[in-house]
Amino acid sequence: MRVKKHHLYLLAAVCALAAGIALLPVNVLGSSTTNLRTLGFGYGDSIYNYDFENQAVDARHVDWATSLLFYNNANVNKIKGILEGSYWIYGSKENAYLNDTGSWQWDQDGGQKTELPSCLGSDAHYRVYAPSASDDFYNPNFGYYLFGTTHHDHHELCDASYNDSEGTEHDIANRMSARGYYTRYDYAWFYNAQFDTQGNHSFNNDGYATYIEVP
């Protein structure tokens, strides 16, 4: 059978269109903020002050405000290990965009939460982020460090809603302090104070992050 040129064009066109469709990101309509900023930690390190629902920097698809910073000798597994007695259930993954000494990259974390999802119950939930190859940042000001976001999940199996980033930040500060870690609640301004209710997502973040030293 002779293949005509325009058949080849058509085949190429269909392939190109199919590839385009296959690459379409699955966009969840997220929450929005007017406070999206990059924060600098010195030595070329920086982060966005919210995490994101997709791997795209978009102020209309943020998830939660950055509210925690672990420093000195922290890494992701160490923090999760310290908190796993109370925070023991894996959560759904979100995304942070971070710059480790001049190189922007994505990190993803589902974090840990305190309870199984239920119809009428709630749980505290945190996520922590760092360059994924090392699971920590390093610079002389902060040592080995990473950052995190916090919130509460409510009624996830019925009328799900999400709020109270301050409450979980406070809970983690209390737990770490009780275990002897030097903790400074609401120590540094992270430019992400936000108080509003968007759909089932309520922000009540005072804009300050808690610093916790991990030896």
Next chain:
Amino acid sequence: MSRRTSVWWGRSSSRLVSLAAWLVAIAGTASILAIATSGAAPPRTLATQHGLPVRVPPSPGHADPSDPGAPAAAVAPKGAPSAGAADAAASQAVLRDDAALAQVLHGIAYRVESVSPWTDAAGEGQLGTVVEIRLDRPLTATARLPGVRFDAGGATYRRLLIPAKVTGATTMRLLVDLRSQQIVSAMPPDAALSPTPDTHGLYAAPGDRHGS
């Protein structure tokens, strides 16, 4: 169809198919480029600007370093904005007339503590208001509480009635949809709620918004 017409049609259709193929190919390639760049890194300048400076950690035995964000913090909002007067008045009118809320409260009086805006998931269109109320005495009852379950996109919601036992609730959070003039959610704090034998039938369906 005559042979001449058939030949003409054959040539024309061949050209048309080629033209259509080129157009589709261009559209496909453009869509790939658009998608490939839509989630791309922000402008390169961000990588060299390092962002807004944040406070460095404290050192034991030394005075705390200053917070370079302090001037911005001083002018930042300290709490939820109040709804406009018209929306607040409309919300209070809905509360007065809502039979479902009256049924849940069993005649317990209340006062409104705050009314703030409730927008869609994108924060753009206003759905109504969030109303916090304080009850004059604790509510203990078995009730079917109105609630909302948002779809996966977070743009629309379905209404639910959730069977629950309420024990000693002194506050409630209401969502008032000002478009439908109804209270679509009336929830005491979680600590005051426990399931009834009927509660189990309400688990979320695939596609509903879950996890945040």
